[in-house]
Amino acid sequence: MTSTGSNREFSRRHLLGIAGMSAEEIGFLLDLSDGYVDLNREADKKQSLLHGRTLINLFFENSTRTRTSFELAGKRLGADVINMSVGSSSIKKGETLIDTAMTLNAMHPDVLVVRHSDSGAVNLLAEKVNCAVINAGDGSHEHPTQALLDALTIRRRRGKLQGLTVALCGDVRHSRVARSNMYLLDAMGARVRIIAPPTLLPTAAERFGVEIFHDMRAGLEGCDIVMMLRLQTERMQGSYVPSTREYFHFWGLDAEKLACAKPDALVMHPGPMNRGIEIDSELADDLTRSVILDQVELGVAVRMACLDALAAHNGAG
Numbered sequence: 001m002t003s004t005g006s007n008r009e010f011s012r013r014h015l016l017g018i019a020g021m022s023a024e025e026i027g028f029l030l031d032l033s034d035g036y037v038d039l040n041r042e043a044d045k046k047q048s049l050l051h052g053r054t055l056i057n058l059f060f061e062n063s064t065r066t067r068t069s070f071e072l073a074g075k076r077l078g079a080d081v082i083n084m085s086v087g088s089s090s091i092k093k094g095e096t097l098i099d100t101a102m103t104l105n106a107m108h109p110d111v112l113v114v115r116h117s118d119s120g121a122v123n124l125l126a127e128k129v130n131c132a133v134i135n136a137g138d139g140s141h142e143h144p145t146q147a148l149l150d151a152l153t154i155r156r157r158r159g160k161l162q163g164l165t166v167a168l169c170g171d172v173r174h175s176r177v178a179r180s181n182m183y184l185l186d187a188m189g190a191r192v193r194i195i196a197p198p199t200l201l202p203t204a205a206e207r208f209g210v211e212i213f214h215d216m217r218a219g220l221e222g223c224d225i226v227m228m229l230r231l232q233t234e235r236m237q238g239s240y241v242p243s244t245r246e247y248f249h250f251w252g253l254d255a256e257k258l259a260c261a262k263p264d265a266l267v268m269h270p271g272p273m274n275r276g277i278e279i280d281s282e283l284a285d286d287l288t289r290s291v292i293l294d295q296v297e298l299g300v301a302v303r304m305a306c307l308d309a310l311a312a313h314n315g316a317g
């Protein structure tokens with residue numbers, strides 16, 4: 001452990017998105033995360049940086065990886081962690097988001113980790129509380145810790161981000177993962193391609209400074225990284241794709257389409273995966289190409305780094 005606890009260079013109070021973050025800030029969080037990857041591979045993973053602190057996970061949308069990894073991250077840094085189950089809280093009885101936040105705030109938590117189905121809801125909540133707020137995904141807006149863990153996965157495999165060509169494929173329109181990745185990869189000097197059917201492009205996609213392709217094989221040509229995105233039917237009103245079978249035929253990643261990318265191109269997916277819809281099941285499990293489990297592992301380290309970095313501005317460290 002060399003770099004943990006070294007949180008002087010990060011002066012933000014909250015982590016709400018990647019938009020507006022500098023390459024230095026991103027690089028700082030990635031360097032800090034590397035130290036936590038090492039710690040997480042040791043038998044004794046416990047630190048005391050956040051001893052006495054309280055972290056509340058407030059998830060209004062389902063989550064497996066993100067919620068568990070924030071819980072582990074908080075506990076490994078010594079914090080008390082509480083998971084608020086929306087199903088059993090007063091939110092079900094009609095309490096508003098802001099009322100809930102103010103109620104929790106009155107109990108003096110130090111960090112609120114919030115996921116909500118509305119874009120912008122987490123930013124709004126951050127204005128109302130005095131603790132640090134981390135955005136664990138708001139609607140189709142941002143998911144900053146996912147983009148950071150994706151970047152860490154790429155950087156540890158390829159040694160850099162700058163100059164790499166990264167394809168974001170599939171349902172970009174509804175994907176907060178794609179949006180945060182576009183900001184991060186642009187800030188770090190990578191080239192970003194979006195490969196999607198016209199119905200699944202974000203409005204005014206060009207403003208992200210990305211190259212747009214409507215054909216998988218053409219778009220994958222020469223790519224270093226192929227990031228597949230889940231078809232997010234829960235955010236779709238109406239029909240965006242003819243059928244999931246047809247979707248897989250044109251947009252699903254299989255070994256044959258992957259052959260158009262660089263021979264050593266890495267396959268990523270933020271999870272949860274729809275096997276056989278956006279990605280071929282065998283390819284997802286092929287550890288010579290797929291780094292999907294690395295993403296999960298590194299997610300814990302990235303969340304520890306984010307908690308560590310925010311702690312400095314919130315009275316610890």
Ligand code: ASP
Pocket residue numbers: 137143176177229230232270271272
């Ligand atoms: N888990 C990611 C998210 O929360 C990706 C997904 O759900 O498809 O955005």
